[in-house]
Each structure stands twice: as structure tokens, then as C-alpha cells.
Amino acid sequence: MILRLLFAVLLALPAFNALANASVDTATLAQALADDEPNSGRFIQRRYLADLDTTLESEGRYEYQRGERMTWRLERPVVETLSISSEGVERDGRPLEGLPAEVSRLILSLLDGDFAALESRFTITLEGTTQSWRATLIPRDEQLRQHLEHAELQGGARITKLGLWLGQGDRQTIELTPDAYE
């Protein structure tokens, strides 16, 4: 079940956008995130499979309504919408089996700037400046580390890149381009 956190981390990333205007430490992070505006943009995700030496690429749009809902709209190569609210996750309007509501609540609380939950499960290292920073998350739980070696976030004014190192050379990256951000 702990593996569901992968997904939580993945989708919680827009929250890190606020880092850009704050000094780079998690203490001020929560405060900065609390001021975060609703945002949306485009994403490209790449899944690299080491044993097949293949990359699966997909893209689409994301929208985040503060404290309510995160929408992840896949457009290519397949069309599919994931919607996360405090009740759980829906795929194309139908509840997704096997993903506990706690995960979706965790995602939303992260988006709301509650970093206590994330820090209890990961060691977080921040480096760089507020204009260009990188965060490394290492799972505290040994069992989780078997499946997720570490996660990396990069950004400036807003988060632009996320990477998950999944072991055996597999990794997942997501690039984010916020809409008309000034």
C-alpha cells in the first residue's frame, strides 16, 4: 500500500511551485504554498523501461483547484482523465478501484501546504536558489525504498520537472509547463 505514495508524490508536485518565491527550506514552504494560486498547464510524461530500453511518452493538461480537485487529462496517445478529490480517484468519471481515499486526501493536503505528512515519509534535501532549485526526496521506509530509490523535483518560479527513480534502471519523468505564468 505504501507504493501508492508514489502516485501521491507525483501528483502533488504543482504544490512545489510556490518554492520559487521563498527561501529554499521546507519551513517556509508550507506558508508559501498556502498562498498558492489555482493553476493549470501542460505536461509531458516519459516512462523509461530499462529491460526493454524503451521510453513510453504521453502528454496532456493538468488543472488544480485549490483544496478541491486535481485533474490530470491525458490527451496523447490515449485520452483519459484522472480526477482526484478527497473522496478518492476517478478515471473517466468512474471510481478507481484499489486506490484508498487516504492517498487522495494526502495529495490534497500536500497541495494545501501540509508538508508534515510528506516529511514524515521522506528525507527532503533542497539545494540551489529560489530561481533555480532542486529537491531530492528519499523514502525513510526501507520497504518503499525497494521500489522507489529517490525522487527529484526541479523548478524556478514554478516547478518544471519531476523524476522518479524506480530501481532496476526504470524511471518516470514529468515535465510541466504552466499556462501563461508571469
Place this chain on the structure above:
Amino acid sequence: MLRVGAWLWALLLLLACALGADAFLRQGARFDTDITALLPQSGESALVQHADRQLGEAFNDHFLLLIEAPELAEVSRALVDTLERSDAVSSVQWRRDDFIQGDPLALLGPSRYRLLDPELAARIETGDTEGLREEARGQLLMPFGLDHHPLRDPFGLLDRHIARIAPQGVGSDDGRLEITDGERRLGLVIGQLAGAPYAQSTQDGLESALASFSAAHPQARLVRSGMIFHAAAGAAQARTETGLIGTIELVSLIALLLLVFRSLKTLATLLLPLAMAILFAFSLTAWGFGRINLMTLAFGTSLIGIAVDYAIHLQCLRAAQGKRFVLGDVAPGLTLGLVCSLLAYAAQVLTPLPGLRQMAVFVMLGLAAAWATTLLWLPLLPAPPTHGVERAARLCWRLQARLRGRLPPLLLACAAALLALLALLYSSANDSLRLLNTSPAALLDDEREAQRLLERDPGTRYLLVEAPNVEAWLERVESITPSLQALVDAQHLGDFDGLAARVPSHARQDRDLALVRALYTAELGALYRDTGLPESLVPRALESLDDPPYLELDAWLASPLGTADRRLWLESLEGEGPRVAGMIPLEGAFDAQARASVEALAASQPGLTFVDRVEEISAALGRLRVEIGTWVSLAFAAILALMALRYRASAWRVVAPPLGAVLLVLGIYAAFGVSLNLFHLLALLLVLGLGMDAGIFTAEHPSSAHVWLAVTLSALANLLAFGLLAFSAVPVLHAIGLTALLGLLGVWLLVPLVQRRDPPPLDFRS
């Protein structure tokens, strides 16, 4: 001669005390609050007993708290701290990490192609594979499950299986256990007890821990579930009521006796047999049984009344006869009374209920001790002063004169026949286990709420499945699963827990593998195309389906994932030939339709037994009711013969008060539609005992006013005591109280009513 007897009795008492002290101090005898000790243990196969024990363990040795509070995380932490500090609790589980889950990938990964849930299997069978492909696409591009690899598991079978077998809706944002009920969120804390749930020290320890928590956090609401809370409530109620009823009885007894005898010394001599009775019975019962049930003590309070009966008779006679008193006058009556009572209680010793046996032994020992003390010690002590007794006796005699012989034999016979007919035609019985339920409504509400929210069951209703081997066992469970599921779907049955849902039979795993192969053949190429993978990978993916290993039951049960399922499996069965057994608990709602279907199901197949512990205990209580009824009837026949030998034609006057009172109670209950249970019957034993004493003494001394005074005093004392029991909230004690109330009133009225109309010469002899 009397002195020798007195010394011997004193020695015997000392010996009993020594044995009792030894039992408590050296052998660790203790008080037992387990009300189910009253229940029968025989009549079931060893296998069912084993299954009962294993299913009940979780409920008996653990307790569960649901907590609702504004600051849930902090308050939960505080609760856990309090519990961890308590000596009554050996361990607390409250975080997800407290349940070792092991590595599901290692255990289930290799067998995942053999594990389909019925819904998924049905979708493949009906050809809805396109929908499955659509659901799989997004996951391949961005997986969030376990090992969602394009070759190893393109359709996410492992994830689907885990989703199905994982507990739903338990878990919180910060790793605590938490459940959601609509808008409410409740923290979940599971504790393991350090001692038995019936041990008073364990109950007190947990009770005080929870009390200190509640005092510190008044805003928190706790929902409690587990045997210990019920056991503690029952014990507390028994203690309170025993104490209260005992005290009121003692105070009223003393007031009454002081009023009549007007001497503290005499009062002391009257209470002496009572004290010795309790001492003797308590010591020897503790020595013989190793423990004393609180129900024994509660019922033993009835002994107080009977024990004082002998002394009242003796002292009334001594007061009346003064220096002319000879023991020979009173000994036959007292002894006959004792023999009759012992006969009636002996019937209970023969029952298979250990608790009931203990009560009967306690009462018999106490009666014998009261008898011995009265006959051997009291005559050596100063006789009571006479004037108060005489006045009271005159008063009673005048009262009796009005009732004397008002009931001619013919009328009595008619009334008895009428009452008997009424009782025979309209009596109903109620052997519900609820009679033994002492839990307050709030606790029962808690239990229902917890069991509803957590689908937890106390393990009292289940199907026991036996088979020659594991494979046959799993197939048998799978064959009855559709019938049970139909009952759940039609809302006749709450739910059931079949182990085969987690570990299917080999036959089912083979079928599932064939379905997965069909799915791959139909959709895998298209899935790869959709997501940008080359179709040339399809043969490589299909290789995974070449004879993957089965998921085996023993591997599942041995793994951390299968921990919770171990209670459903019975290991190492003894008996003829190899065989295995396990249980399917039936949870929640269970209506008449469900019962009929499950019973029919069990009857239709060998190796399938439906066990309903609650129903079985009720049935056992019913059997006991009939059994005790029969034994007491036989005992009464013996008593009748005894009476006929001694009193000849007047024997009917001796037995009319007890027998008439019993018929009166039965008739009244039948007329008012009160259902009879085992405990009404136990109280009728008391009525019989006191009624016999009254009848015998009146027959032994027909013209003595003191006998009637003694009968009146004794009846009054017991009426006070048992009249109070009728107001008890414990159904058992209420039944005993009401019966004794009506019965003793009947005895007191019947004794004068059946005497000769012409008054015998009044004899005060003072």
C-alpha cells in the same frame, strides 16, 4: 454427647477454613466473573470446540477502540500512550506499520495470472476485453501500482487482486489507522490484553486507563468493542447488586429479628449459623473448584435466607419451651427439612453446567453447615428471652386463626388441578441467551457500531468445512460461495468470509490462467499499439503465462499477508485418515431466510456443519430447563414418599404448601404469558425448600404458636431479599426474584389454609 458433636463440628469447620485458605493463598484460587462458565461444554465435537476457541480468540483476547475527537491525531496518540502504560495491555496496534504486510510482490507476483476476481473473470468470459484494455492504457504510461510492467503485468492483474483482498477504508493521512463513516472520521486502536478478559485485575487496569484518558480528554468519544468490556460490565453489575441486595436483606433481617427477640445475644445466635454456612461453603467450594464464580456468590445470597431458617425455628422453640426444651423435639423436623432441600439441590449437581454445579454445591454445603451449627452449637448457648417471642407468637397466631383451614381439601384439589391445567396448556418457554446478557444498552450499541463499521464479528456463527485435503476443501468452499453470495446480495446475510477468495483452488487457478491467456490473445497487441510499444513484444509477454506457480494455501497462511486468515484454518487435525478443516464466518445480518438456506446447504453436503454458538447455548439452556424440571420432579416424588412414611394421611398437608406455591407461580406465569426459563426453575427450588421446611415444622408441632411465628419470620426475611431481586436489571436475577416473591407468598398463605379448621389447643408453654 452434644458437646462431642459440637467439638467435632468445630474441628471440621477449622479444617474447611484451612483448606480454603490453602486454596486462596497457595494454589491461587480466585474470583471468576465469566458468566459463560454457567454454560454447557459438552454436546459438541472436539472440532467445533476447537473452531469456537480459534474464532473467539480475537474477540476475547483483544479489544478495539474507535475514537472520535476534534484533534484526532493528537488525541489518538494520547490514548495510545495511556494504553501502553497500562499493565492490563500487552501491546497496541494503531498504525498501519504495526501490521507487517510483507512483500506482496514476492508472494503474489509469480501467481498473479492465476488470481482473478469473479467480476474480472466474468468480463473476460463475456468478451468485454476491450474495456479492460482501455483501463490498462493509462496505467502503462504512468503506473501507480505494483510492478505494472508491459511484459510482466500489462493489465495490472496483481494490483486488481491486491485491491480486492486488502482491507478497505482503513488508513489515514499520517499512517494511523482510521476509518471513514460518511462525514465522520474515527481513529482505530487495537489492544491485546495482558491477562484474561474475565480477570478482575485486567478489567480494573483497562477500566482505569480509559477513565484517566477520558478525564484528560472529555471531548473525545470512544466506541468500545471486545469481550473484556462486556465481562467487566457483567461483573460490576453482579458486584453492585450482590452487595446492595445482600446488605438490604441483612439489615432488614436484623431489624426483624431484633423486633421479635429483643436481644442482641439471641440475634448473634441466629446469625451464627449463617456466618458458619458462608464460611464453610466458601472455603470448601474454593478448595474443590479452584475458583469461585461471582454468580455463585450472587445466588448464594439466597442461602442466607435458608440458613437462618433453621436457627429461627430452633430459637423460637427454645423461647417457647424454656427449660423444658429437648433437642429431640426439633431435630427430626430440621433434619427432614435439610434432607428435602439437599435432594432438590442435588438435582443441580447432576447438570452439565459447571457454574450451576458450583452454585448447587455451594448451597448444599452451606445448608449442611447451617444445620450442624444450629443443632450442635446453639443448644449450648443461652436460650433467648421469652416475652417478645410470646407477644409476636400471639400476634401471628391470631392472624393464622383467620386463615386456618379456609381451604377444604376438595377446593384445594380443584384449584391445584385448574392451575396445573393452566400451566400445562399455556406455559411457554424462553431460553434465549439474552437472559445471561448483563451488558448495558450503551455498550451493546458500541459493539453494534464497531461491528458494523469494521465488519468485525465475534465469531459465533459460522460454517465448519471439512475435506480430505486442501484442494478438496477449497473446491468445497468455492462450490458453496455462490449460494452464500446470493444471500448477501438479497440482504438476508450481512457478509461471509471465505478463505478461497484469497487462495482459490488449483482448478479455479487453472481456469483463471486460461482466461488471462484469452485476454492476452485478444487485447495485448492492441494495447501495445495504443501506448506506442512494438507488437513484437506480445510473445515475450505470453511467456509469463507458461505454467506459472500456483498460490498455495500454506504459503499464504505462513506469510505476513495471511496473518488475519490463520484464524479461519484449523491445523493438525487428529482422527481417522488425513483431513483438513476451516471456517467460513457468517457476519452481520442473519434473518430466517438466511438461516433456512444455510441449514439446507449444510444438510445437503457432507463435511459441512453450520454452527451457531448463540443458538446452541440457548438450546442447551432449554435442555437444562427440561432436565432440571425432570430431576426436581423425581426428587419431589422421593420427598412425597418420605412424607407419606412419616405423616401418613396428613402428608398432603405437608406437601401442599410447597407444591401449591409452585403450581400457583406456574399458573400465574401461564395466565400472564411470562415465558419460563431455567432461572425461574432455580427459584422454584428455593420455594420448594422453604415450603417443605414450613410444611414439616407445622406438621411436627401442629399446636405450637412458635412454629407459625418461625414460618412467618423466615418467609418475611426471604420475601424482603427476593422481592428486591425482582427489581434487578439482570434478567436472570429478575426471574429468580419474581418467582421467589410469588412462591414464598404462596407458601406463607398455604401453610395455615391447609391446616385443620378446628384450632388445636393453643400451646405457648410459657
